[in-house]
Amino acid sequence: MALDIKKFLQRFIEEARDHLSRLAEGVAALEQGQRDPEQIHSLFRSAHTLKGSSRMLKLEPITALSHSLEDLLSTLREGQLQLTPGVTGLMYQALDQLSDQLERLAGTLDAASLAEVDAALCKALSEAANPPTSATNQAEEVAETPTQVPAAQITSRLQTQDTVRIRLHKLDELIKLMGEVVSSHAGLRALVGEAQQMQSSDASASTLPVFVRTLKDRVQSQELLMQELHDTALQMRMLPLSIVFEPATRLVRDLARSLGKQVECRVQGADIELDRQMIDQLADPVIHLLRNALDHGIESPDQREAASKPAQGLLTLKAAQDGGWVEIEIADDGQGLNLQAIRQKALSRQLFTPETLEGMTDQEVMDLIFLPGFSTSHLITDLSGRGVGMDVVKRSVVDGLQGVISLDSRVGQGTRFTLRLPLSLAMMRVLLVRVSGHLLGFTAQYVAELIQLPRSAMIDVAERNAVIIRNEFVPVMKLSDLIDLPHTEPSPRHSERQETHALLLVTRLHHEKLALEIDELIDERDLVIKQLPSHLGQFSLIAGMVTTGHNQLVSLLHVPHLMELTRRTRSRTASQTVAVSEKPKPRLLVVDDSLNTREIERDVLEAWGYQVTLAEDGQDGLNKALAERFDAVLTDVEMPVMDGFTLTARLRQEPDYQNTPIIIITSREKESDRRRGIEVGADAYIVKGSFDQNSLVDTLKVLLD
Template structure:
């Protein structure tokens, strides 16, 4: 019998990916807690399993890497080598290499014929003197941030597969048996209906005897009465049967639905564990000390939601490391412990899941947000001073908005938080809000539904139409006398438990024809919440609450921002699903401060950029990229050449390398900042130097962005340039 190699490869990649996750998680535990024979044995067994399975499929590259890792782990188990950061780095590099090779196998791509470089690094480590292994300290820059391929490779390997616990599958099969057996009762009901139809036919026949004499009608009348009584009895039984079956059917289908959804559920630990590795690598790169804490990793969500959450959490964690947690010496000066804390937790909450990301860093400066908003011409100074703390923090979710003094390959471009909010509110139908305290830290609270397959909806009526509202956005429902409505800044509002909540008619927000709803003595109000915002939505009536399948809007209606989808009611009525975040935004527009400005056409005209690099090839590449996006470009071959050009002309931005003859990029930037004309002109440093001290020096001399050439690509450069000059 021939083996199905393709099927075996698919199973192998999924299983090996799980072992890679286990190895990575346990290596990070060893690094944090120190030597543990039990954990080391577990890592050894996982590497051994990968090696054996890869050999069977003749995947030489994977089996060799796993074998070399196994040899290194054997040294640690036998006490011939000590556990150190160097060996942890090397083993993690082996895990990353296996992941990359697994992604190629999953994509049915050929593996390289030569062995991966990490094999030789592991071999070299094996032949080193044990004492040397104990004494050598790894270079600070050796820890690369690997979250991109950690996520992408794992996603490629497991995208079409979900592991199901056997007991869950058994429960589902058993439940399906009950549903099938329930069909027998339907057959019995069909038999009762046939009997009723037969009796009714007899009754109609008896009723047609109109020519009978009085003496003849008495027996017919008696028979007809008996038949009608039988029909009534059968109908009564049928009614009871239908009523009981409806209850049973509801229970069975609800149970079937719940267990079916559980099959696609995954624990948040699948995301949290990967972020642990990212924090570890970013900590090494930035020179900071960070303890990463996780709570609620067993909280389960729909796999579709977890797939979207991964990137969102990664963006926020990168920001927490880069902007939130201070350097050890700065924390000590501030009276804190040198080691910062980033805590990621999750718990079930009101029919959904709340995810909390907290850091005990410096917090977010509201003054810096105001300064940035004015500098980017999003708001005037008068307008920005009228914003509440919630409204100021919401500015962080705007595209291109960043308070960071410099853009790096880790964060600071202002694109991440915009993507986070769009994903959470639009794709996942959830909410996100920020809490911060100066010097104490920042907390992000994300609330998402457990699944997108079915949503619990509150059905309401307004302006003679039915609308659906997700129940996870409904805080409470109140009926209040119209006399309790107050007016705040020319808007209607209601005081609820010492809080002022703005009120809006649903029909007004949706621009529906006005009814007499506001003339009633009492108002029915749905209190909605999204993040820290609340809105009292006035509706005519509440119809019901139900679990419903939500479908996306047709492309022709996709521009209707206030609607997030549609569903079908019990009478085949098309019901619009309201987008709560968009409703809050629409309601808020009436109180937006005056003075919001927009860029004019003259400000959008072509910008002129000076590119400074001693490599002619690099200059030409950057020039080609910039010109393809409509920028005008001048070139300078070193710092002195750049000074000559900037003396004659004022550019909209300067992009410079660091290592150049005659005058380097740091000195050039410092020189430009002493020129009155160039004090506010953006300077972007693009260099191969990736050490934390080089990035800090870039900040000190006045650079606006710092891009490491290893993380450089066309999109990266253009996004950065658009962020600093528009």
């Protein structure tokens, strides 16, 4: 559900102006010699709130500068920094730039209008907050010297630019090919002229075969040129995997350090090239898998040594090309998946009966982690554990990248995820089939085989048709019934065959197969894939469109969605027997000293059917929690009167709140803060910089289930 971001930007601007005013007054008081600890703490809270609120609205330049200012005030609050004219000068510079950014934002209500963050000023603030022997002198110098705007802003996400750098020799090759195409086209036009002359005169029988042969040769030559031109143009869109892999290795080092773990990251195959469109969509699933490996897979040094492993863990990011495909492996040598914990989680959520779980293979149990909202982690953090990450990865790989993801894990040895992806989404191998008079397409990566069987070979399994293919039961569905196509009579040459035999297109997705009954196979060829317009992006049945030689548009069916339709059809009868009861809305308490943050969270939660009560600090939250019963509590950490850690600990002392879900949503991202969140009793710990409304709602669903 979309938020009206401009409404929240306006609230942020009003709130930020108040904070900047308090900061300016406080810095002036410090400059005059006032050193009241509570006043310094109040300044720190204002900077902290600015950072957190701007982070939720993705105002990165404001977030970065507020963060640096907060660090400086934190050091000052702890008595580790001597207040000098240079330090106050830095704080004034920061406030001036924050004020300028705020006015830019007020004039446009568009985050894109913000100037790039002043890296030199942020660096000076950070160095002053962590002073070496000469930090004060450096602060003095920076305070007196205008800072320069950096050429580019470093962001936490792995993103590529909207441009592709092309080598000159590739452009030369493309221009050369275009010249040959133009020349070939001129030859074809000449042949058209000859055909017109032959039509107007009595062409001899010997002239016509020569003309036809020449025309055929020219058309074949044109086809070869067009194919080469297309291949060259596609090659220009190719980018190396290093664009994703290199930032990912830095991410691994940073996250490992924050988690207190020692990890070596090895990279292979970073020079393999993928289509730009693939590179753009690959970063997020790679980040999810890396975070999962660091958070859940690789153990702490003490745990590894106790298990007779090297203290340093190993994380491998490897790519290899296989024809028109690339396989990407993300593997760790950690503790592996706990299959018993996965079974227990599935049982507690009533996803399967004990008998069904007992009959599952280890591979089937491992694949349960791809279910929405599934997580065995006891603590939910912004890194992993919300139960939404692996579901997101699977959707990204299968739906967005038209690929396949597989999983292998060994207890005590580690886990390996394998992503099999096409090199490009622009052109793919397509099978064209006819069903009930309609021409439809399937991309080849989802097609296992095409078989024709006598109908007598079909068997009834759980009230469904199925066939046995190499000792494997494969369900059978008529494609026309599955997608609700109107029934039409087959052509005479196919009607007799269809009475006795079935033509089955066997599709495959990971470990799952589905046989679709079709009327006939028309063709198999490489075709250019046209993506659906953005306003049709949620139409999940269609993966794209292709154009045939007769300029006929053909829909490409999305096999993962067809399999989902089959599962729904299979369980429809059972689901209709489930009684529907009116459940009261869960009551939530949101505690945050930032009005903007409280309003954002309330709008999100109320849109999803929750009843929300707001509290402006920890003490206010405690009073409201004791006055009435809530089903869950969401709290910030840094607040006046009572912070979120204290609030959580106090609530856990109350009998009514010993088992109530408590979620901490904060700007604090240090591992020590996460550990403290666990110690005081939080069930989830989410950093505002990673805030996502769907993730928050999914987290609540997991905890309230």
